[in-house]
Amino acid sequence: MNAPKRKLRVATTSLAGCFGCHMSFLDIDERILQLVELVEFDRSPITDIKHCGPCDLGIIEGGVCNAENVHVLREFRKNCKILVAMGACAVNGGLPAQRNHLDLRDILEEVYHTEPGLSGGGIPNDPELPLPLDKVHPIHEVVKVDYFLPGCPPPADAIWKFLTDLIAGRTPVMGHGLLHYD
Amino acid sequence: MDNTTQKTLAEILQRHGGDGTRLMQILRETQEALGWLAPDTLTDIAKGVGVPRARVEGVAGFYSFFHTVPRGRYRILWSDNITDRMLGNGDLMQSLCRRLWLEPGRVSEDGLVSVDFTSCTGMCDQGPALLANYRAVTRMTEDRVEQMAGLIRDQVPVADWPADWFRIEDNVRRADILLKNAMRPGEALKAALAREPEADVETASNARSWREGVHAQAHGPSAVLEEIKKSNLRGRGGAGFTTGIKWEACRHAPGDERYVVCNADEGEPGTFKDRVLLTRQADLVFEGMTVAAYVTGARKGYLYLRGEYRYMLEPLNEILARRRDAGLLGVKILGRQGFDFEIEVHLGAGAYVCGEESALIESLEGKRGVPRNRPPFPVTHGFLGKPTVVNNVETFAAAALIAAKGGEWYRGMGTAKSAGTKLLSVSGDVARPGIYEYPFGITLREVLADAGADNAQAVQVSGPSGLTAADNEFDRKIAFEDIPTAGAFMVFDHSRDMFEVARNFAQFFAHESCGFCTPCRVGTSLLKNLMNKIGEGHGTQADINEIYSLSRLLQMASHCGLGHTAPNPLLDTLDKFRPAYERRLKSLDFEPAFDLDGALARARQMTGRDDAGAHLAESK
Amino acid sequence: MSDQKTFLLDGREIPFEPGQTVMQAALTAGVFIPHLCYHPEFRPHGSCKLCTVKINGRPATSCTMPAQAGMEVESDTAEIRDKRRALVQMLLVEGNHFCPSCEKSGHCKLQALGYALGVMTPHFTHFFPDRPVDASHPEVLLDFNRCILCELCIRASSEVDGKNVFALSGRGLKKHLIVNAESGRLADTDFQATDKAAQVCPVGVILAKRKGFAVPIGQRPFDASPISAQAERYKPVAPAPKKEA
The missing domain is CATH 3.10.20.600 (Ubiquitin-like (UB roll))
Known part of the structure; x- marks a missing residue:
């Protein structure tokens, strides 16, 4: 079989993440030139497209911590044939999920009322601001996810192996050293 | 800790001789006297029995009926078997909570009362049932709920509540050899003692004998064992192991201390026949245990009574006292030199898993009721590591009849492979x-x-x-x-939703998993959550697939029968009543296990927002 | 022919001494079977079930099952790997396991088994339990979020240290580790950082304070080779002698 002629369309985004996975993605360095021969980017920090259109592959960094994350994630799921959770936060909630044992009320009170800094302004009620969920969830708890690549962040070599496997139509297999959770 | 409390505790510890293997009874009696097991109480008990404090706390924390936090002076626990649900326990419980201004599971602000659910209390033929301070109440109605709320508010002691509430019916609808038994106490035992080996019966097994040291006169026990074997009696607890083989293995196990244990931890929801046997035929059961002691050479027996049957403790102890007086227990039973046997009732404290024989033995030793690794089996390494026979209540009752009337007689009833x-x-x-x-x-x-x-x-x-x-x-x-x-034998008519039946059972197993092994500890809760997800209308085909795959894991890797069988009702209903699941599925696509819009409620409340952006519509 | 008794493990002949379990014999022969609650110096426990194998076609726990001549054991098969993966995933969602911020990362057996079994996702819905940490002890931190209930610290404290610092309370999913003090605080027990119980935690619950992240990434025990290639580390040894309490 020949490789697909059409370039694969890929969208990426970060939800409750730090863009570290995107940075690690960029660490594939000059291999990105090989990659752009195979893929074109839809919504992504690289393109500044605001909404995801129909795509072959969607890559999500970060977990789900607020209403906007849910909307973006659903948009990706609706438009992408294959959805990938990339990095610790997308895979298990990661650092943001470490607030999950706290009551949201206590968190908001502490940030906006009792602790110095933002206190005094009151809890903001601006409709422009997305409302936080009571817990942070990994993305597989909100939509169906097809593939997972853990790591904080996953190393560039792992991302490269993972993507080239997927693009070539192979189930990605991460050998020792490429699969890690930290 | 004040002086009276200290004195009470000292008395209890003294009564049990500071024996750590009696920890369950010490904890129960302490709680009955003091209301709950406070941190300093546990420290004192630990000192009193010479067991590390953390281990005492661990035992107290294992059983549902022990409280290491205050649970109110009135503790009302509604039996939550599916049969209780079918009789409307949910509404009645809500009504009681409403009348007491109470949230289910929470203790009232004044520390007076708490209302919660508990696993099946064995009153399925006369539900809805509950336990009021661990005394069984049957046939609850809205009228009784109203009265009960008043009695609690007026702080009337449970002992002074209407006697009729505590009336427990036997409801015997069809009696046969066991329930029609009219032998006098001791009759089966006398027949057993009179039994001598037939000429052609192999008595060489006496080489390692009944009781080390009394070989010469002990041919009788092997003759009784022959009758038990001939009868083809099989265990009535469900597994169906051949009783004669079990007794023989215990009898032949090395060592000169043996135990006979009667499993009356009737925890399987929907089962209440041992309660009736122990109410109507307790002598027959004790006699069966004594026969087992005669055969195996045990000197001590325990009847492990489930905590839900607390009300039977005193009546059973009275029967034991009568038997002692009649020479049917104690030293030289019926005058037979060397035939010494005592029976004690051990009360459980709300743990289904203790029906598993090795968990039951752990519990009997004053530990957390966790099933042991096997081999070795209890017949060689049981109670306190000694050879032990554990049989169901009904098995012992049948054994007593066989001792009296013979194996051939018994074998004549039932089918070729299932006698009696x-x-x-x-x-x-x-x-x-x-x-x-x-x-x-x-x-x-x-x-x-x-x-x-x-x-x-x-x-x-x-x-x-x-x-x-x-x-x-x-x-x-x-x-x-x-x-x-x-x-x-729980019957569901065509008006019943078999999904809800299975869901009740999934909740039961998650509540009762002992937590020892990973697959059962986590898997039963995952199964419960999946059933709740489907039940609440968020289910998908993927969730049903997940039930199958989790079930296979539990069946393959669980430590004991609880985990192995926990998937049964889900697999059976998925197989036979699949539309009951399918009609609840939201879609064939993915759905989250939690309510996304509900997860914003806290933030809406905190910010006072209710605009469109403050809501998450259902996914399409 | 020697009279050494053997059994077959995935087609390979494994010799064993009388009294050895399947796990002990396999590790002695250099064949790794995944495990968490097994420890070379302690009596088998059989609770984590990671070492589940099939013996003559029937499921069994290899760390508690006595080896017998002629048995046929399957361990590294697609079916069993799949089940073990699910068990690791269960443990991952039962507690709060955030490897990037855990000092045990790179030393953690749960993590290493995740790698060896190719666990890419926790898969199940997280329970996200609330388990407060105990930082009361001057030298050791207890982070219960990561406890997998293997009972190794309990066994070590009781069988080697002669102290009984740890125990379990609760049941089912609410089962949890407790310490031997009315206050519930480690500082109020006789626990010491030099105790055997401080050395045996396979995950990141019992941690020496001020010693985290000492080994650079790349040099940690499971960086160079997967746990499955390190069977020799887990060969059975004589139990540590019990100290006087």
């Missing part, structure tokens, strides 16, 4: 719930007809861990070679 009779606890959608004793081989259809079930769609045989039989299986037989059972 079986007690069934019939409940649910039947006109005449109660106890039915049949010879093995009876069909489900015949039982349904006798019990007055004219519209049955399913029968749960042997409880949640058993079989869900659909109407095309009603000609199957109760027998080890077809449907083995510990005795539960």
Whole structure:
């Protein structure tokens, strides 16, 4: 079989993440030139497209911590044939999920009322601001996810192996050293 | 800790000789006296029995009926078997909570009362049932709820509540050899002692004998064992191990200390036949235990009574005292030199897993009721590491009859592979719930007809861990070679939703998993959550697939029967009542397990927002 | 022919001494079977079930199952790997396991088994339990979020240290580790950082304070080779002698 002629369309985004996975993605360095021969980017920090259109592959960094994350994630799921959770936060909630044992009320009170800094302004009620969920969830708890690549962040070599496997139509297999959770 | 408290505790510890293996009874009696097990109480108990404090706390934390935090002076626990639900326990519980201004599971602000659910209390034929400070109450109604709320508010002691509430019916609907037994106490034992080996019976097994040191005169026990073996009696707890082989293995195990344990931890939801046997035929059961002691050479026996049957403790102890006075227990029973045997009742404290024999033994030793690794088996390494026979209540009762009337007589009843009779606890959608004793081989259809079930769609045989039989299986037989059972027989008519039946059972197993092994500890809760997800209308095909795959893992990797059988009701209902699941599925696509819009409620409340952006519509 | 008794493990002949379990014999022969609650110096426990194998076609726990001549054991098969993966995933969602911020990362057996079994996702829905940490002890931190209930610290404290610092309370999913003090605080027990119980935690519950992240990434025990290639580390040894309490 020949490789697909059409370039694969890929969208990426970060939800409750730090863009570290995107940075690690960029660490594939000059291999990105090989990659752009195979893929074109839809919504992504690289393109500044605001909404995801129909795509072959969607890559999500970060977990789900607020209403906007849910909307973006659903948009990706609706438009992408294959959805990938990339990095610790997308895979298990990661650092943001470490607030999950706290009551949201206590968190908001502490940030906006009792602790110095933002206190005094009151809890903001601006409709422009997305409302936080009571817990942070990994993305597989909100939509169906097809593939997972853990790591904080996953190393560039792992991302490269993972993507080239997927693009070539192979189930990605991460050998020792490429699969890690930290 | 004040002086009275200290004195009470000292008395309890003294009564039990500071014996750590008696920890369960010490904890129960302490709690009965003091209301709960406070941190300093546990410290004192630990000192008193010479066990590390953390281990005492661990035991107290294992059993549902022990409280290491205050639970109110009135603790009301509604039995939550599916049969109680069918009789409306949910609404009644809500009503009681409303009347007491109480949230289920929480203690009232004034520390007076808490109301919660508990696993099946064994009153399925006379539900909805509850435990009021661990005393069984049956046949709850809205009127009784109203009265009860008043009694609690007026702080009337439970002992002074209407006596009728505590009346427990036997509801014997069909009696056979066990329930019709009219032998006088001691009769079976006398017959056993009179039994000598027949000329052609091999007595060489006496080489390693009944009781080390009394070989010469001890040919009788092997003769009784022969009768038990001849009878082909099999264990009535459900597993069906041949009783004679078990007794023989214990008898031949090395060592000169042996134990006989009667498993009356009747925890399988829908089962209540041991309660009736112990109410009507306690002497027969004790006699069976004494026969087992005679055969194996045990000097000490325990009856492990489930905590839900607390009300039976004093009556059973009275019967034991009578038997002692009559020379049927104690030293030189019926004058036979060397035949010494004592029986003690050990009360459990709300843990289904203790029905598993090795967990029961751990519990009997004053530990957390966690099933042991096997091998070795209890017949060689049981109570305190000594050879131990553990049998069900009904098995001992049958053994007493066999000792009196012989194995051939017993074998003449039932089927070729399942000798004798079986007690069934019939409940649910039947006109005449109660106890039915049949010879093995009876069909489900015949039982349904006798019990007055004219519209049955399913029968749960042997409880949640058993079989869900659909109407095309009603000609199957109760027998080890077809449907083995510990005795539960819950009937569901066509108005019942079999998904809710399975969901109740999934909740039960998650509540009762001991937590020792990973697959059961986590898996039963995952299964419960999946059933709740489907039940709340968020389910998908993927969740059903997940139930199958988790079930296979539990069956393969669990440590004991609880985990192995926990998937049974889900697999059976998925197989036989699949539309009950499918009609609840939201879609065939993915759905989250939690309510996304609900997860914003806290933030909406905190910010006072209610605009469109403050809500998450359902996904399409 | 020697009279050494053997059994077959995935087609390979494994010799064993009388009294050895399947796990002990396999590790002695250099064949790794995944495990968490097994420890070379302690009696088998059989609770984590990671070492589940099939013996003559029937499931069994290899760390508690006595080896017998002629048995046929399957361990590294697709079916069993799949089940073990699910068990690791269960443990991952039962507690709160955030490897990037855990000092045990790179030393953690749960993590290493995740790698060896190719666990890419926790898969199940997280329970996200609330388990407060105990930082009361001057030298050791207890982070219960990561406890997998293997009971190794309990066994070590009781069988080697002669102290009984740890125990379990609760049941089912609410089962949890407790310490031997009315206050519930480690500082109020006789626990010491030099105790055997401080050395045996396979995950990141019992941690020496001020010693985290000492080994650079790349040099940690499971960086160079997967746990499955390190069977020799887990060969059975004589139990540590019990100290006087």
